[in-house]
Amino acid sequence: MNKIDVADIADIAKGAAILGAGGGGDPYLGRLLAERAVERIGPVRVVPVSDLPDDALVLPVAMMGAPTVIVEKPPAGDELVRAVAAIEGALGRPVTHIACLEAGGLNSMTPIATAAATGLPLIDGDGMGRAFPELQMVLPTLDGIPCSPMVMVDEKGNTVVLDTVDNTWAERLARGATVEMGCSASIALYPMTGKAARAALVPGTLGLAARLGRLVTECRAEHRDAARAVAEEMGGVVLFTGKVVDVARKTTGGFARGEAVLAGTGADDGAALTLSFQNEHLVAARDGRVVASVPDLICVLDAETGEPVTTEAMGYGYRVTVVGLPCHSRWRTREGLALVGPAYFGYDHPYLPVEHLARQS
Amino acid sequence: MNKIDVADIADIAKGAAILGAGGGGDPYLGRLLAERAVERIGPVRVVPVSDLPDDALVLPVAMMGAPTVIVEKPPAGDELVRAVAAIEGALGRPVTHIACLEAGGLNSMTPIATAAATGLPLIDGDGMGRAFPELQMVLPTLDGIPCSPMVMVDEKGNTVVLDTVDNTWAERLARGATVEMGCSASIALYPMTGKAARAALVPGTLGLAARLGRLVTECRAEHRDAARAVAEEMGGVVLFTGKVVDVARKTTGGFARGEAVLAGTGADDGAALTLSFQNEHLVAARDGRVVASVPDLICVLDAETGEPVTTEAMGYGYRVTVVGLPCHSRWRTREGLALVGPAYFGYDHPYLPVEHLARQS
Structure with a gap:
């Protein structure tokens, strides 16, 4: 998979929702968000994890909160673009690649929309190979990669930048802020070098999701x-x-x-x-x-x-x-x-x- | 009042605690913090509100949380210095003056300790002429001065930077983070120009607090x-x-x-x-x-x-x-x-x- 076009999105959403293990957000909502972005701006370029240059700045993005609420209060559109800009401000250098933090019906899709909107390539991989409920539950944590600086934005225009002593404290402070933001926030976190991403991310998540999605569609037809x-x-x-x-x-x-x-x-x-x-x-x-x-x-x-x-x-x-x-x-x-x-x-x-x-x- | 020496602190803490209207933190705890800082570093230079140059960058600092908890979990010492540095990082320019956000037994004292530790002069004034429980409840809000960027730090080393759409949202998001930080946080907020501070701050709070403190001491003696x-x-x-x-x-x-x-x-x-x-x-x-x-x-x-x-x-x-x-x-x-x-x-x-x-x- 070297690009994502509108026609690919339904399959990826479906397959990623399977990998989401019940979480990771609603695939229908995710599909609409990603299709709208790709239709408007064009296909998203996809880069294998193994192709990342050492000095790339990879930024996973996601929605955080209770899926019960997110499904009723989807992002307005530009939240994650603002989050990427805030991370760039905090680090003082430009992000080069967008990544999925987790597999999931929504959380595989918001990175596609963000990659489309920012014009950045998307990594074919994610931080866990499934979805988990808490921020520190990613393979980069096992590699000692800090979640910070982490940015949270809401649909109203509020921004929170967290710099925490460990990834569990990021979860704790971000969860509190998410609740205040109405149980739903757009987040950018775990900014990491290409070298770190090659070691820490699960490769091939988007390609796998697309295959699983197509498999389900074929099974139904047959x-x-x-x-x-x-x-x-x-x-x-x-x-x-x-x-x-x-x-x-x-x-x-x-x-x-x-x-x-x-x-x-x-x-x-x-x-x-x-x-x-x-x-x-x-x-x-x-x-x-x-x-x-x-x-x-x-x-x-x-x-x-x-x-x-x-x-x-x-x-x-x-x-x-x-x-x-x-x-x-x-x-x-x-x-x-x-x-x-x-x-x-x-x-x-x-x-x-x-x-x-x-x-x- | 053009400087604060160790001998002045007990009176100011007592008088400011009266102005704190039951809040603003414990005067004994506040006194210990400020005396320790001034003994170690030296007297703090005090500047009247009316003497502020237009282009000064004035930064009020305070403790936020439930006084019932703060009294059991006082700041470790360098939190507000870190908060001042984080505001300078967010604004990209140096803070020139520290101010009190409110009058109070603790919240008149932490700015003294912060001024001592940073070597910056302290403004003889505050943001409300008393203490109030919520962040947006300051005269600068009436002047349309934003609370953001606002920094919160805890004793563990976590930092949160808020950039909110209004001061009420700052209160809401900061209150949630304060609860997660253990109901106590050190905050720097409402960074403002000297011109804005001259219009918005209540002048003479520290001098008034010192007079009230002395008055109480004299009454007791007499x-x-x-x-x-x-x-x-x-x-x-x-x-x-x-x-x-x-x-x-x-x-x-x-x-x-x-x-x-x-x-x-x-x-x-x-x-x-x-x-x-x-x-x-x-x-x-x-x-x-x-x-x-x-x-x-x-x-x-x-x-x-x-x-x-x-x-x-x-x-x-x-x-x-x-x-x-x-x-x-x-x-x-x-x-x-x-x-x-x-x-x-x-x-x-x-x-x-x-x-x-x-x-x-």
Whole structure:
């Protein structure tokens, strides 16, 4: 993938929303934002992570907040362009490349719109290979790359520049500001050199998202099981097929948190799956037994269309298939698990890779 | 007053704490901070507001947060020096004068320590002629002077730079960050030209504070009624003498809010006075009738020593005298009352000057 044109965007949004593991924002909203920008300005040039020159200044951009709110209060348009300019002001040098901080239906799209609007190339990669709810949860943190200077802007015209002692403090201060900004903010953060980005970013995220998006579209056309095809493509497993019978959700502390209960259908008839989420799905438990857990990806797809269903969109009666996909290998290290493993989120189960758990059952 | 030496500080802290109307921070803590700085570095040069050159860059500094917390978590020392440097970085030019944002036992003192540490002269004036709980509540707001760029720093080393669409948004975003910083932050804000400062600042605050502080000390030595002497000096009235019989206080939303009830003694025997506060005292009601209200100053003094008692220090059994002092005349205008009048704080009584209310009773 060396450029993104209007025709590519729907597939990327769909595939990135699968990788978003229930979070990363609404793919329909994201698609509209990116298509509007690319239609107006033209295709976005895409650069592989491995092609980055050492002295490039790479800037990931994203939306931060509760997806339940962002979907009702999308960015006005120029927020991220203002954020890029504010980072350039803080660093005193120009940004050379835009990047995705995470995969997600919205957070893969706002970087496309930002690249279009600024005329900068976009990196084919992201900071985690999925979406996570908190700012410090990116592979660059494992490499000791600071989040600061970080810029937050809102649709009203307010700008906040953070320079924090560590990335967890950036999350804490930025979350507070996000709540005041109305649970939704446009952010630019983790400015890094090309050399650092080559080591820290997950390569190929946009290309992978496009492939997954096309796969789902093809499966639907051919009446094939999209969830199974996605699981096979990614080396993951189909965890459950069922109907959403309960969703308890609240927007609190700047996150959309909650739990969904699925009643099994077909081969899973009589069983129940519980999904716990904080923007993204964190844990899937079948009849009380953990079958997938952070940092692995728990992805919910519409059972009929294969379309990804985000945590904020899940509702009673949805018929869905849940798949578990292996996370990036660095998340499975001791350092990775300390940052994003079950214990961080308050769970007491040990982490086991989703493909191992599947073999145990 | 053309300089502040160690010997001046105790009086200024005491007098400024009276002007702080229950807020503005603890005078004992403030005194220690300022004395330590001036002992170590030397006297601070003081410049009258009227002597400011047009092109001076005046920077008010303060502590922000809940006084209940600040008193337990005072600044480590270099926070405001870092804040001054961050403002200089944001504006790209050097600050020439430090100023007090408000009068108060702590917030008159941190500017002295900052002036000492930076070697800059201190302005004899402040932004309101008292203390108020929210950032936008300063006379510069009435002149259209923006709070931005505003810098917040904490004792851990985090820095936040705010650039907001108006001063109320600065308050909102800064309050959220203050809460995350542990309900206490060191701030630099309202950078303004000397010309703007001459029009907007209340002149002579430090000199007035020193006079009031000395007056209280003299009254104590001469067994005179300090509260009555302060009221006479300031054209105010003695509202009530009594004993604190109840204090309901909670630290919420980054403020110390609450209500205290006083049972009258002496001439006020049988009557009750209720004080409502949000960091500062907002309303004093005698047996349900408002006898003083924002923006006028409601000041509580120890009945025996005349020492100012801050809202966070008030406790059961304290014997106190409450005085009402007229606020700066600009607060009594339509624009002033819109910013800091009773309605803003959620009260439905009309504002009447404290000296008029006294004549009605």
